[in-house]
Amino acid sequence: MVSDRMASIQESTTLKISAMAKKLAAGGQDIIDMGVGEPDFDTPKHIVEAGCSSIRKGETRYAPTAGIPQLRQAIAEKLVRENLLNATADDVVVTPGAKMAVFAAIQALLSEGDECLLIGPSWVSYEPCVAFAGGRVAWGRVDGNFMPQNIAESINSKTRLIIVNSPSNPTGSVFDRKALEEISDLAVDHNLFVISDEIYEKIIYDREHISIGSMAGMEDRTVTINGFSKVYAMTGWRLGYLTGPKETMKWVIRLLSHSVSQATTFVQSAGVAAMQGPQEEIASMVAEFKIRRDILVEGLKDLGIPCNVPGGAFYLFPDVSALDGGDAFTDKLLKEALIAATPGSAFGPGGADYVRLSYAISQSRIRQALERMKIIVK
Ligand code: PMP
Ligand code: GLU
DSSP states (O other): OOHHHHHTTTOHHHHHHHHHHHHHHHTOOOOOOOOOOOOOSSOHHHHHHHHHHHHHOOOSSSOOTTHHHHHHHHHHHHHHHHHOOOGGGEEEEESHHHHHHHHHHHHHHOTTTTTEEEESSSTTTHHHHHHTTEEEEEEOOOOOSSSSSSSGOOOOOOEEEEEOSSSSSSOOOOHHEEEEEEEEHHHHHTEEEEEEEEETTTTBSSOOOOOGGGGGGGGEEEEEEEEEETTTTTTOOOOOEEEEOHHHHHHHHHHHHTTSSSOOOOHHHHHHHHHOOHHHHHHHHHHHHHHHHHHHHHHHHHHTOOOOOOOOTTTOOOBBBBHHHHHHHHHHHHHHEEEEEEEGGGGGGGTTTTTEEEOSHHHHHHHHHHHHHHHHHH
């Protein structure tokens, strides 16, 4: 038995491919995993130590649904300092992973039949989260650099929400001030909410990250989401957060209180250490990602595969329309080159000509992947 609403929900392609790559590797196959978006770095030691010490101190009981006060305070200070948001600790809600923040915010904001605008190829979980809420997605157009293009055309009387994800998963594109101003103007003019998923905020190359929630007229209509998975290499710890108008946060907290209760107590203590401890490892991680991006971009160019040079995140989104399209090429990559990748179609109809390659793997593995691609492309 399955409910009508659940029956329309597809499995997460990114997690499915991740599981498949792990299974093939465990079976002895030399799989190069460019499928899942997960940093290959270890969680910094001082964060691990803070988590362990919290367990040893007995911080193993329930915590407040919205998060422990020290973490909410540390996050609020970060949001004021770095994102120019007017957040206080009371406006911050901690979640088990940013994915739960995305899910909860969408459930709190959308009613049955409401539309949510996604701008070009978009992360796999947005559309299912909208479907869980009984809403539907409209796809806004993007130009060749995956920047918004005439997205006003996709807004109608049912539109209630726009999701902004810059730097973007899967394209790596970074929205500049002009693009964000266009979106914020539309939000104000049409009385829409914006969810700004900023999880790749610090994984950015020579660009400026701007939080749309800090722009004129946006404070009362923006939910800003972020998390620890990417920036502190903490994917398995499950720690994220969101902030936004008090009324919206009230319903988010209510949803959490009846579902997950809270993010794990000692993980939150590790989160405080992450936010307040040394930040140098982020810069070296980003520098390494940039080198890898350049190796992969150059390599694809040599193979004649057109690809934008993304300004952030750790994905390339090359156009493989000349290689039978995203689905067929992803299949071929796995079967003939033992490279796991994600077909662009997983990110919506605009992604069908593309494949997403995650470069959260070592430089030598990237070079090896390019060698293998050379054989199947030629
Ligand atoms: N948003 C985007 C765009 C992502 O790529 C991810 C990665 N899984 C998430 C949200 C969720 O991250 P997590 O739940 O691991 O914090
Ligand atoms: N966000 C990552 C990705 O896109 C992790 C998997 C997931 O949570 O979807 O690969």
